[in-house]
Amino acid sequence: MKGIGFTMKAKKFLIFILCSLVTIFSITNKKAVNTIDESAYVVAMGFDTSTSGKLQLSLQIAIPSSEGNSSSGSSSNSEQSASTIVNTVECDSVFSGITLINSYISKKLNLSYCKVVVFSEELATSGIENYVSTLINDIEVRPTCHILISRCDAKYFLENSKPMLENLSSKYYEVETSSEKNTGYTKAVTLLDFYNSLYDSFSQPCAILGSINGANAGDIEDNQFSVGVNPQSLENLNSIASVESESSDSTQRNIENLRTSSI
Amino acid sequence: MNEQKLNYLQASFLVIIVTVTHLVLNLPNALISSTGSASIINVIYISILSIIMFLLVKKLLTPFESNNILYVAEYIGGKALKKFLALLYIFHFIFITGILLRSFAETLIFIYFPQSSTWTVLLSFLLVAIIANKIGAINIIKANAILMVPILSAIIITAISLVGKFEINRLFPIMGYGFKETFINGTTNIYAFSGVVYIYFLKPYLNNYKDFSKVGFISIAISSIYLLLTVSALLMMFPFLTADNQAMSVYLSTRIIEYGKFMQRTDAIYMFVWIFIFFSYLSVILVYISQISKESLQINISSFFIYLISFFIFIVSIIPKNSTQIRFLETTIYKYSSLGIVFILSLIILLLGYLKKRREKSINLRKKVRL
Numbered sequence: 056m057k058g059i060g061f062t063m064k065a066k067k068f069l070i071f072i073l074c075s076l077v078t079i080f081s082i083t084n085k086k087a088v089n090t091i092d093e094s095a096y097v098v099a100m101g102f103d104t105s106t107s108g109k110l111q112l113s114l115q116i117a118i119p120s121s122e123g124n125s126s127s128g129s130s131s132n133s134e135q136s137a138s139t140i141v142n143t144v145e146c147d148s149v150f151s152g153i154t155l156i157n158s159y160i161s162k163k164l165n166l167s168y169c170k171v172v173v174f175s176e177e178l179a180t181s182g183i184e185n186y187v188s189t190l191i192n193d194i195e196v197r198p199t200c201h202i203l204i205s206r207c208d209a210k211y212f213l214e215n216s217k218p219m220l221e222n223l224s225s226k227y228y229e230v231e232t233s234s235e236k237n238t239g240y241t242k243a244v245t246l247l248d249f250y251n252s253l254y255d256s257f258s259q260p261c262a263i264l265g266s267i268n269g270a271n272a273g274d275i276e277d278n279q280f281s282v283g284v285n286p287q288s289l290e291n292l293n294s295i296a297s298v299e300s301e302s303s304d305s306t307q308r309n310i311e312n313l314r315t316s317s318i
Numbered sequence: 319m320n321e322q323k324l325n326y327l328q329a330s331f332l333v334i335i336v337t338v339t340h341l342v343l344n345l346p347n348a349l350i351s352s353t354g355s356a357s358i359i360n361v362i363y364i365s366i367l368s369i370i371m372f373l374l375v376k377k378l379l380t381p382f383e384s385n386n387i388l389y390v391a392e393y394i395g396g397k398a399l400k401k402f403l404a405l406l407y408i409f410h411f412i413f414i415t416g417i418l419l420r421s422f423a424e425t426l427i428f429i430y431f432p433q434s435s436t437w438t439v440l441l442s443f444l445l446v447a448i449i450a451n452k453i454g455a456i457n458i459i460k461a462n463a464i465l466m467v468p469i470l471s472a473i474i475i476t477a478i479s480l481v482g483k484f485e486i487n488r489l490f491p492i493m494g495y496g497f498k499e500t501f502i503n504g505t506t507n508i509y510a511f512s513g514v515v516y517i518y519f520l521k522p523y524l525n526n527y528k529d530f531s532k533v534g535f536i537s538i539a540i541s542s543i544y545l546l547l548t549v550s551a552l553l554m555m556f557p558f559l560t561a562d563n564q565a566m567s568v569y570l571s572t573r574i575i576e577y578g579k580f581m582q583r584t585d586a587i588y589m590f591v592w593i594f595i596f597f598s599y600l601s602v603i604l605v606y607i608s609q610i611s612k613e614s615l616q617i618n619i620s621s622f623f624i625y626l627i628s629f630f631i632f633i634v635s636i637i638p639k640n641s642t643q644i645r646f647l648e649t650t651i652y653k654y655s656s657l658g659i660v661f662i663l664s665l666i667i668l669l670l671g672y673l674k675k676r677r678e679k680s681i682n683l684r685k686k687v688r689l
Binding site for chain 2: 194197198199247251254255257258
């Protein structure tokens with residue numbers, strides 16, 4: 056009888072081990088899980104209108120080793136700029152743009168750590184509801200990521216937005232957009248806040264209106280030249296940010312109001 | 319389950335686990351979509367309706383003392399009706415469980431295992447339920463009662479964590495899409511309490527069958543409170559017009575929860591708890607199906623039977639081709655099948671049984687008077 060009991064226990068134990076192994080290997084095999092080594096982490100996204108009228112998607116991707124080095128080493132701007140790269144594609148939609156970039160970079164893009172989404176003023180004027188809806192429905196993009204409207208091109212903004220007091224770009228975007236806690240001059244608007252305001256009947260969406268060195272879309276050509284000649288010239292200049300109302304329906308009107316008030 | 323009977327709390331938790339499983343999936347989303355900003359009023363309304371319905375069920379089952387609905391079916395229509403009803407319930411449970419399992423598995427794949435095949439995730443859940451059933455029904459019930467504490471606490475913690483982000487204005491207009499949508503068409507939302515179907519079977523398994531009313535009230539009350547909590551939290555978090563998101567609605571709210579700078583992505587913790595909810599739910603459903611089969615179809619509950627039922631659940635869960643089909647089956651088909659089987663057919667059978675019993679009683683009384 057003892058022998059039978061032992062056999063039954065052993066049988067149950069073997070079944071348990073077999074089931075556990077099947078479960079563990081089926082779910083956690085190398086193909087099923089995205090490891091850190093296989094992912095490219097997007098720190099910021101930029102949306103512009105291209106010259107052909109299509110969407111121009113720019114992704115600022117962190118280079119993990121550079122990010123690590125810069126955190127322990129010096130904080131010069133040249134090293135900081137090397138810690139991220141900006142990739143730009145022309146596409147019809149957000150997802151097609153991401154797929155397009157995925158097709159030529161060696162790693163899979165991961166949007167989980169995206170800290171800021173930048174829309175160019177030009178694109179914002181034509182309405183950004185579709186893009187915001189797409190992003191909020193993407194499970195990787197966190198609803199707590201910040202939204203920013205850029206007076207210059209979003210691509211230009213991402214390329215030239217250089218942190219002075221931060222080593223990590225992601226940390227910089229997180230702290231910079233939340234500077235309202237210290238100053239009260241801006242408003243930290245997250246993707247969820249903006250999205251909710253788009254559909255709420257009692258509020259209007261708003262976002263930070265930012266710029267690099269006060270650059271407007273029209274000034275970029277000149278600025279690009281100066282950046283090309285002497286990138287250090289941007290070092291001593293602060294990015295400006297102000298709060299302005301934006302909405303899907305009345306975006307243009309609001310931006311015009313801003314211009315009037317700025318003047 | 320027959321050898322060791324249940325106390326009223328264990329029995330209540332067997333009903334609550336079903337409602338809670340639906341809650342963490344898309345039930346609150348479906349309610350908000352149908353009644354808009356009047357969802358809170360609608361939930362209170364359907365809670366009252368379900369209590370009234372339970373009082374009716376209690377009244378109709380009173381003459382049958384410790385017997386359940388299957389006995390009533392046999393009493394009015396013989397063994398054929400009993401077997402038909404048992405089969406109908408078994409198919410209903412298999413269908414609902416299969417669809418919910420697929421819905422949860424898809425969410426899990428979507429968020430955490432994008433490159434895993436669906437069947438591996440489905441099988442891993444079913445394997446746990448099979449092993450649990452092999453250990454024994456009473457152990458599942460005890461484990462379910464223990465798991466209820468973290469499960470129910472997780473939902474309360476979610477709601478409390480979101481309080482700072484609530485927007486009271488989203489509760490307005492208080493009547494949502496109007497009186498008709500809230501109180502006439504909104505009556506069909508009583509399917510949210512379709513977990514009460516399990517109350518119909520519990521009476522013979524209770525320590526004391528007089529605890530039946532306690533089980534009913536506790537399970538409906540707790541389900542109502544949690545339904546109200548989840549719906550109101552979601553309603554105040556998101557504009558109801560945007561409630562057509564593909565991901566689980568409660569999951570969407572947990573993505574926003576942050577506890578300072580160090581605990582930013584807490585959704586994984588909640589997902590971990592919900593995985594246990596699903597393990598428990600699947601195991602409990604297998605117990606129900608086994609007991610119904612044993613009681614009405616005289617099937618000996620063997621390992622093979624549990625494998626077979628699990629296989630059927632697996633087959634149902636792989637039928638939907640995409641998330642749109644899953645959503646349709648999970649909301650529309652589930653809604654109307656629950657209304658038809660749980661709230662109409664079952665009540666009709668109980669009513670017929672009650673009337674037959676009364677008629678018999680009055681005939682017996684007349685005979686006694688004549689004598």
